[in-house]
Amino acid sequence: MDGSDMYIPTFQDVKDAHERIRPYIHRTPVLTSSYLNGLAGCEMFFKCENFQKAGAFKVRGASNAVFGLSDEQATRGVATHSSGNHALSLSYAAGRRGIPCHVVMPRTAPQAKKDAVRGYGGIITECEPSTSSREEVFAKVQAETGADFVHPYNDPRVIAGQGTCSREFMEQMEDHGGAVDMMVAPIGGGGMISGTCLTLSTIAPDVKIIAAEPEQADDAARSFRAGHIIADDAPDTVADGLKVPLKELTWHFVSNHVTDILTASEQEIIDAMRLTWQRMKIVMEPSCAVPLAVILKNKDVFAGKRVGVVITGGNVDLGKLPWMQN
CATH class of the missing domain: 3.40.50.1100 (Rossmann fold)
Incomplete structure (x- = not known):
């Protein structure tokens, strides 16, 4: 797009x-x-x-995306790539709606943020700390899950x-x-x-x-x-x-x-x-x-x-x- x-x-x-x-x-x-x-x-x-x-703040945008999904879309869950706050915000919102959340995170992301994502029920796949690696790994995750892509900001x-x-x-x-x-x-x-x-x-x-x-x-x-x-x-x-x-x-x-x-x-x-x-x-x-x-x-x-x-x-x-x- x-x-x-x-x-x-x-x-x-x-x-x-x-x-x-x-x-x-x-x-x-x-x-x-x-x-x-x-x-x-x-x-x-x-x-x-x-x-x-x-x-x-990212819980605002993440919640809007998650709760704006149709019931049919929601069954496949949501997916994103994020160094932290969007990942855990989307995991939080998905948990509130009772749907899966798949997250691609750099392996160098703060441990506190990884722990928080998992605490909210997010499923993490790690990538290298570069935009190119993040997007490449994410493409695989989305293809496997069919989840709705909620971009961190775009x-x-x-x-x-x-x-x-x-x-x-x-x-x-x-x-x-x-x-x-x-x-x-x-x-x-x-x-x-x-x-x-x-x-x-x-x-x-x-x-x-x-x-x-x-x-x-x-x-x-x-x-x-x-x-x-x-x-x-x-x-x-x-x-x-x-x-x-x-x-x-x-x-x-x-x-x-x-x-x-x-x-x-x-x-x-x-x-x-x-x-x-x-x-x-x-x-x-x-x-x-x-x-x-x-x-x-x-x-x-x-x-x-x-x-x-x-x-x-x-x-x-x-x-x-x-x-x-x-």
């Missing part, structure tokens, strides 16, 4: 998704930190999807589900003094950013959308500057959830609605993650620290603004925290 024949979801799809998935997700809190605001020179509002079911059902996060956030901001000037979220494959673009371009078109990316996996930033998708096969970064490239559908939203893509170094990401743990007392994974890292690195861009920040997940291997490796 290429971009030309792929359905582009609408805001109505986001609203439908929200109704469909409401019984299976948390309405996660919006938290603030006066200390971090002082450090950054702006007012930040953190949408805490680390408190979400299955520990990540899927209109998934993007509509992720769009419910910023819809909720904007509703919650009514209790925090109204709208924000900017919204910052991490970018890997672009599912969360695409959902954010889809929702905000409809209900809050004046909000600038900034994507945050690791310097060592900056293919989205390079794509953004080049005007076409540039894909890296196997980038190496502590932000393990952001190693995948953009695809046709997410590129549609990124190229049309994102204001800028900013990057942070490995050390800046680790420092921002540790700072959030220390000051906000919340568990978040390295991928989620990239937005705060780019805000602290580019204070002039955010100075005096009201900034929404999506903390995308909290599935961390507690035995291998990145500041322990240094």
